[in-house]
Amino acid sequence: MNRPVLEKNLKLSRRDFIVGSAAIANGGLALGMRVPFDAAHADTSASASQVNIWVAIKPDDTCVIRIARSEMGQGTLTGLAQLVAEELECDWSKVTTEGVTPGQNLAAKRAWGEMGTGGSRGIRTSQDYVRRGGAAARIMLMQAAANQWNVAASELTFSKGVISHAASNRSVRYGQVAAAAAQLTPPDPKSITLKDPKNWTIAGQPLKRLDTADKLDGSKIFAIDLKLPGMLCAAIKDCPVYGGKLTSFDESKVVGMPGVKKVVRVKDTAVAVVADTWWRAKKALDALPIVWDEGPNAAASSATIAEMLKDGLGASTTNGDRHNGDALKAIAEAPKKVEAVYSTPFLAHAPMEMMNCTVKLSADRADAWVPTQNLEASLAALSETSGIPLNKCEIHRHDLGGGFGRRGGTQDYVHQAVEIAKSFPDTPIKLIWSREEDQAHDFYRPISQCRLSAGLDNDGNLLGLHVRISGQSINALLNQKGIVGGRDMRQLQGYYETPGDAQLGYDVPNLLIEYVMRNSHVPVGPWRGVNTNQNAVYMECFMDEVARAAGKDALEFRRALMKNHPKHLAVLNAAAEKGDWGKPLPPGIHRGLAQFMGYGSYSAAVSEVSVSPQGKLKVHRIVLAVNCGHMVNPGQIEAQAQGSVAYGLTAALYGEMPVDKGRMTNLNFDTYEIMRLAEMPKVEVVLVPTYDFWGGVGEPTICVVTPSVMNAIYAATGKPVRSLPLKNVKLV
């Protein structure tokens, strides 16, 4: 909805710019371009010399590294800084970072490239040009030193921010030549040879994050904490039923309440109260009589949606497939058949910092302060809804209190905040969603059902496999052009034949995998790991059912299908080995495993669980192996893997957003339960990088957590678990 504005504008800018610089055309490096520092950052960089757009160096040798991506806890900020610093060869203890704003990027003809942070792309899609940026800056600093000493740059050596000329026994620090370096013509980025990752000393190390200190004493200002002069706060309620509308509200009942300034209709569907504090706004909103026109969707429920999905399991047309051989025939003729139907529910993201956005509109200027995974989409939303041209708009960066895919392209809360701010010119308006609003108006993980059937020969070999998913499509709502010729392959993430991104790790002689699109009125979107989550549950849990029917060990059964997938297999083997697969178990403990691929990385898990005679589940230990190719910060990869266990296991144990009378239920953490520390299993992360590709980190590991636990429960009880969350399943 908002993308076209920005894209149109950027396309124009790009075209204009390509005339002037070939570098931009191939990925957004514009060395030597002078980009003014944001006035807001004048303190940190007043005396810094900008060597190029990625690096500025102060006289005291502090290296300010520019970061274009968003930080939401995943550690990208530190990882990107490590990559730049590695090639810059600076002193890591002197590195600080500074966020690039989308307004700066736009003014610089998108010199910093794409700013979106999702799909576990933060590092892997920018590593090449940020490393070249660091290397180019180093080359310019060396040249400046060479010029100063009147020697050839090739005679110089460098280490930790110091350039030396051995022959004359002279040395100079980066900070002393940065100003001169900034005047030089930058080298052609393509001419630069990057370091072999084998020789990295800063990247590849488990360095501490750069952004921890202000998270320890409450001084970090999240967007929700923002305080601006004259600021007012807004609380909002959108129609609880999607597709419904706001009919009316009785402002007279709340106008006299303390601090209340105004009640504002927000488009056709929502109403907001604006007051001097958020708490007063929320209190008045709760007291405001509102009449909704709930529309036709008010009749929908979890049951009607389940019926719709079930219908899709038997539909005659599909919306995307992959196949080889004749799976249906092979299964029909097989001496032994296995069949099962699985399902997974809608899930909310529930980041700890709820949706919020502060907007200030003036006659010819618009500013927003917003936690966002897509700074440029926020800028576009601000411009589109305010009517103020992009180049008069700016987004002020705040790190996110969690993202998980919620704060990407949609920018619904930015549109709302702008709409409200229109009633208050020159006044900053801070819109904060309550937790309940955040739960009720998410873009949920898509719901689906899956029917699987398999045929085995008398020796227990897999002859044919048929997988049919009936479920809601993310592209249908958010990215129509991702659906080509009625085929929406994104919903089959993790089942692809093509290698490199989300390839299925099994070869089956007769295979048919199908997607049938069935969309409810509930909006869906990417949720950490996106469709790999459900698809891994379906494939990996059914694999265990089939292996058992074949009378084979779950690991051996998989290995036989993985001969042509050495990377998948290596990770599975690593998890199995570290997870003691096949070794004796303590009494009452049972193991399950799973492997899958997503976001260019390979993951596998072995879980250990116990199930009490009363059916109470405890997850004791999870061994999680991952191959993400190159590793920029093993410490952060480990942290992400641990975090993915908490996020994934929370969903497995408790997560569901049921629909009742058209609206979402489970609107706060009393009913949308979140796993606590006491339930966190011991997580052992096994890093098995092969250093020959760049895979993602934030999302790949989550999808194997749940199926490995479900398979361990199956091992414990002998009963396969086929629906989630587990709290609804009678385990014994």
Next chain:
Amino acid sequence: MAKLNINGTVREVSAEADTPLLWVLREHVGLTGTKYGCGIAQCGACSVHFNGEVQRSCQIPLGQITEADKIVTIEGLSEGRSHPVQRAWAAVDVPQCGYCQSGQIMAAAALLAQNPKPADHDIDAAMTNICRCGTYQRIREAVHMAADIGTTGKRG
């Protein structure tokens, strides 16, 4: 005008008696380190020390607080992040997004004040705050380390 003793300083606050301490701190006193996560006592993001005990400030209305009550927020836990819990948190690199961490740190500091050498099951029982980023494993490690720093003065 209510008088509150926050981080050792008495502050005058003018807000309705039913305003939760969380919002008094955030919107009237200007201390935003204490976070809103649920408003219903579930998440612990709003944890403060109230007369030496960890409390969820979204559940304490202003009208129930007197000047005699001593409130400590994350901003007042220590000078220069020097509390053993903060030092351990930095050493273990606990925070991811950081949003829940004020509350986690306040809960851990309260635990250690009562139990300088907690076992794992003590940590399980005391650390009930939600972290959506999933930093639980490092929190456990850091609580143990903070206990070491607190009892022996080493590390951090």
